[in-house]
Amino acid sequence: MGKGNINFKIIFRILGSLLFIESFFLLLSLIVSLFYNEGDTYSFLYTLIIAVSIGLISRIFTKNSSTNIGKREGFIIVSFVWIVFSFIGSLPFIFSGHIPGLTNAFFETISGFTTTGSSILNDIESLPHGLLFWRSIIQWMGGMGIIVLSLAILPILGIGGMQLFSAEVPGPVTDKLHPRVKETAKRLWLIYLLFTISETILLMIGGMNFFDALNHSFTTMATGGYSTKQESIAHWNSPFIHYVIILFMFIAGTNFSLAYFGLKLKFKKVFSNEEFRYYLGFTLIFALISTIVLYLNSDLSFERSFRDSSFQVVSLITTTGYATADYLQWIPFLIIFLFAVMFFGGSAGSTGGGIKIMRIVILLKNSIAEFKRLIHPQAIIPVRFNHNTVKSQIINNVLAFIVLYILIFVVGTIVMSALGLDFETAMGSVIATLGNIGPGIGDVGPAENFQDIPAVGKWFLSFLMLVGRLELFTVLILFSPAFWKK
């Protein structure tokens, strides 16, 4: 990797500079809080002053620093930006007194930035509008961050599945939107903004007020799942609203490069993408299975079974975490089925978390190839994805990722159970956070929250959110002694 000492000055400078972005969104929230005037304005003002001050200090004190950014600096910046943003971002909750302790405030904030959506709040509606807005826009920021990271920055660091779409496997998606990171970021954000506006308008047509529509659009596009209502989307008993959100959750779980082509109406390009086809296929099949089972095992109408099933399946596969129904009240088969769906995750290059469709597909294809290799030991049986052969090195990386993911899930479950949680809650809390979903199973289901998790557990789950969000390796590599060697 890099040679010589790690350039901490440039890390400090970049982290500080990025705080100006957070400050901009703090300012927006400040304006919202002024508009509603519900007593949270000063908490934003103080936080804004702190954020801007740190930003200025970081620039002044590192003026003459070398601009040499290596891969190691990249790893540190990418991991720490979420931590720094979350600490600063938790201040309005603490200052306003609405989430008094640092543990809870930090958990709520990093759960936002990582677009997880696990909440410790048990009375969301009691929050002033400013803080509600802040809570939603944190997720929107996180979603923006992850799109740029996964499509532009992580591939440079050699992380994430996206190397599959770059030099390794030339396919439709490698039509890079623009070679330069900044330009790419701008275009992606424009699409992100466009979808957010479209959803807001549609939700308002469905009967939501502007504030709720905007907030939910923020958290849909981020696959975050924070709602302005304690009941989540179940608060609105409108099929139209439910279907609109299903559609936009599905879009948010799509690779944003593809979404770009979709916007340009180049649907052939979208459907020729193999990951997208599997993503659509899995979603449809899972929704169908759930619909039939739910219909046969409940008093719900077929439309309601279909709507609730589709909503919950799409919400969980995209790792959004909204709910229109408490699936823990469904029959055990469906609970376990949805629990399995939680491991999937959205497409690579989307705001979704989890293992990701691309990896699941490569895993399945490689398993089939293993059988063929047994039958024809002399033949070379390649794994193909997007019309190209996947290098064995990449397959190894994908398999290692999945196994590491499961390993973290198992160890995490053991840790959480050691803190006194029962089996299902332990598993549920780990997959909900590691997969950046939000609600899980057990006592952290969609009708419950994370308030009662012990403090140590909250910090541990916060860590899992970050690990899951940054494709495991990005964060865990910082714990490797080899990383810190000169």
Next chain:
Amino acid sequence: MGKGNINFKIIFRILGSLLFIESFFLLLSLIVSLFYNEGDTYSFLYTLIIAVSIGLISRIFTKNSSTNIGKREGFIIVSFVWIVFSFIGSLPFIFSGHIPGLTNAFFETISGFTTTGSSILNDIESLPHGLLFWRSIIQWMGGMGIIVLSLAILPILGIGGMQLFSAEVPGPVTDKLHPRVKETAKRLWLIYLLFTISETILLMIGGMNFFDALNHSFTTMATGGYSTKQESIAHWNSPFIHYVIILFMFIAGTNFSLAYFGLKLKFKKVFSNEEFRYYLGFTLIFALISTIVLYLNSDLSFERSFRDSSFQVVSLITTTGYATADYLQWIPFLIIFLFAVMFFGGSAGSTGGGIKIMRIVILLKNSIAEFKRLIHPQAIIPVRFNHNTVKSQIINNVLAFIVLYILIFVVGTIVMSALGLDFETAMGSVIATLGNIGPGIGDVGPAENFQDIPAVGKWFLSFLMLVGRLELFTVLILFSPAFWKK
């Protein structure tokens, strides 16, 4: 693979011929039943006549058949011998009326042959001695079969981890005991017999009667876990007996080639084997963790905590399935901890089931290598095992095995929950059978049995036992259309 038609005649001939081995053990059980004279003699006699008849028919009607055995014939024979043996082996239970239905009798018998040890019996002591003996010797036969399979036959078919020890990775263990399968088998069985006799003597010294000592030695060495008592080993409140069984369970979970060197007192050779060192290390660490946690969270003495913890850890890691304590009564952390241990399994080339230590070690080493590869993308970072580099093809195979194992576990859990089982019982029943362990968690814990599982579930779990026992691929390949193509 093979060319032309599959030689079904030779398959029939070999399966029939192997029935003479089962007939020999049926004869032994017949003698035991005669000795105790408890009314089960005729059920053995009838079964014996059926088995010998089929054996003779298969030889007479295939006299002039081609002796051409290809790989495909090998796969079919290896899978079907367990099924045929289990059908024949279930007859004494059915004829005697002690296990009336075919479903239960077949489940109990294949659970024996696959050395799983999951039972549908809820009053074991009511069985006549002949049937108890048959139940135990079925496991002993299964253990014998698996040693020969994993050390001599599966490597030829390209299955199982053992190719790691053959041409691929020359290490201490490749000092093949003898090149020819028959000779190898004879020597391995001699060791197997020697250990069985030693354990019988030690258990008798500990106060067991000859019958119980012999039966438990059969099922220990097979890592099967069938007991002659409903309470399992908890029936004997003797520390000596518990420690003897811990020792022999551990031996049975060791690669039998290594056990051979151990018997010859070549301990240096044993300890230089990497899989053995990890096997010992994992066992010690897990037992230690469990001991401390159990001691701090119960009224048990330290010795009792240590003994119960060691017993349960060794019983589960070797996939034996005996119990001296109902671990489901322990604190949730220990239940989840032991549930995780169930995924490990014994060493390759032992009678133990599960994923196997070797694969877990390669998985962990490859995960570490992945981090190093990220830090030094240009360098070639090999995974080493037993002082040799593991080919990337083998790593891929190992990872594919583990992921497939987890996939089957997940799908199996969903299937069992669809049959109405609750989450923990569904997971417990699947890992207990797929891992060839015996008891699981939920309603199929060590103090319970599989009686209440629906019939379809029993057949499905029987299938999982076979799939797990034959290293997944051996059985699943038969479902591949490519396998049956000319």
